[in-house]
Amino acid sequence: MIVHRLFSLLGLCGLLSVAPVHAQARTLRAVASFTVLADVVAHVGGTHVTVTSLVPPDGDPHEFEPSPDDARQLRQADIVFMSGEGLESWFGRLAHAASYHGQPVIVSSAIQAYTPPGAQQAETDPHVWNSVPNVVIWTNTIRDALIAADPEDADSFRASASAYVTQLQALDQDIRSRISAIPADRRRVLTSHDAFGYYGRAYGVTFMAPQGLSTETEASAGNVATLIRQIHQTGITTYFMENATDPRLVQQVARATGAQPGGELYAEALSPPGGPAPDYITMMRHNTDLMVAAMRPR
Amino acid sequence: MSLLSDLWDPFASFGFMRRALVASITLGMGAGPVGVMLQLRRMSLIGDAMSHAILPGAAVGFLLAGGLSLTAMGLGGIVAGLGVALLAGLVSRRTHLAEDASFASFYLTSLALGVLIVSARGSNIDLLHVLFGTILAIDGPALYLMGGITTLSLCLLSIIWRPLVMECVDPGFMRMTGSRGGVYHMVFLFLVVINLVAGFEALGTLMSVGMMMVPAATARLWTRRLLPMMALSAGVGMAAGLTGLLVSYHFSLAAGPSIILTCSILYVVSLLASPTGLRAGRGASSWQGS
């Protein structure tokens, strides 16, 4: 009799302990490699996902040096998102150091990556997110991955993803119409970072990068001179500085050509909250605003 | 005719080339004479150590200014360089450690500290720029600073000329005449530091000392008299600046290293060509003639 009672009591306790878990539906711990991706994941995941980004705001996703704290976050993550296409070359080392054996979700795998002509060793351009349609593909990939990890919240994920895609499509339209308002021969932008290839191809803008002013190599006088000549010939009037390159070199080039600074573009990182690019959609609008202002005839 | 235009055009057509040239000339004039004194006092490696010692000062300036600010980094560099010199001198006087050993410990600490500070707030790129410099990015304010430093350096050098030379040749004598040889030692180190700070904007902390030491070593191979040695050292530095910039322009090679390597080539050529270079060794051991 007493044994029966005890068992029932235990069973009740068991049920009661399980029930709250069911009623809650898990909150996934997601880790994204960098801020732009983290933002998209947050929009798709909503309240069911807490997202952290490994590369901080204003950080460089190419040249990231992970800390032990990042290793810990990676180990504790339920799901990991990466862009791929060679962007996060540091990830392998981090995963090894953190003893992370999971499989990260490569959100760019479904995207047709572009190989710029003349690139060394056929490197693909990894900056896929600067074209909005690619981020739509990201959204769908993320949605499917989240559903696989947390099937109970599938409906919620689908709804969030769908809403976000609508916003993205509106953004895409907006950018297209604004660029097409610029005369075709003025759609040129000079910027020191080469992250806008996809933007250029999607929206019809030519990006010129100062040659020899990349972050990897030290500048040679010959390259700087070539660039100045090139700018003179193409008549660019506005340039955009990037944190990564020595701003004084960019200024030097610009001064020689009479160009003006156009503000700061956010190519591969969001700004901190409160800055001009705290989330992806705002970032794209901000970049477009600045570029359109630069391209508009004076 | 086309050779002349190859030499002339880059500077005529591009402002950044002109500024880089003026920068090299200024650096050569300031660093050359100081380098000769460093060499003669057998302090060549201390010069190298100092160039690394200024890094944390520049790094702190970088931190406080929030970017690659010339004045902040320059001031910080001067403070750090003099600090290390003072510390090393103090330690060597109070303990039995030789001055160069103390320098070695302090400058390595300095270097590590500097890298730490820049990496903490900046990216690796900023660190690269501090370490390697960009002579092609010299702008007006930077030129004024470098010109000011060179002028100050040459003036100070001419003012303390006699006691400085005496202190090098015969430090005991200077102590004796009550003239506090130690003061001149510190002023000399100050000259070294400010010239290194002038150089690091253009050539970075790793290579700015090259502009100081290699032309001096070259000059030493051609003359035995002090003033001509200093003039020649300055000349070699300036010539290397001009040539290095032209090489960087026509062959698309990095500018800073081109300049320093040109200095080195001039040195090697001098070693081979000068009668007091490698050829002297052979002559001395010859048994023929007198």
Next chain:
Amino acid sequence: MTDGTIRLDDAGVVMNGTPVWQHVTGCFTPGSMTAIAGANGAGKSTLLRAILGEVPLSCGTITRDGLHQRDFGYLPQARIIDRGFPISVTDMVLGGAWHQTGAFGAADRQIRQRAANALRRVNLDQQAGRMIDALSAGQFQRLMFARLLMSDARVIMLDEPFTALDAPTTQDLLELVGEWHRQGRTIIAVLHDIHQIRTCFPHVVLLSSGQAIWGETARILTPGTLQRAYDSTPGDWGNAPP
């Protein structure tokens, strides 16, 4: 005491934990000519440097009435000087007048004339334009004397000034020292040659067994004291202070 007297009172110096000499008491009166003698390692140079104030005392005092640092002329042992430095003989001599020319004095005509005279006095006028590394040891030492001439010091301290010089040069320089003495300057010289001391120096400080015997040369330098000084100095080759 009178102005210009250097007085030691129970002075002692310890180097690297070992006492060099202790309880040294005596005085150098103005215009006196005193030699410092003793075996190698007895601390003769140390005594000179202590008088100059370069070496701190472990006990006792040294007073230098009315004397400033610039009143001292010092000829160190040759090895401390960088002979390879590219300056000329003339520049080296001019260095002796540096506290008269001041920091950035271009030496004026009068000083240059004095420098030329000094070089002539030591027979180096032919070498005036040469680099100092072209001089022989003897010539270089004469140059050092010429520099001392420039400094016009009241107290002249010489540390083994005649080492490696030939007899005629030594004789000539000894005469110069004699001239200084006649001009009323105080001379203190570390010397090895007992004959020189006996001939030219009326007073002597003999360092022996860590003590100093101070007084008139004739009285001090007896065979007995000399034997004790030169046979019984503690310390072997290894830890002799310079």
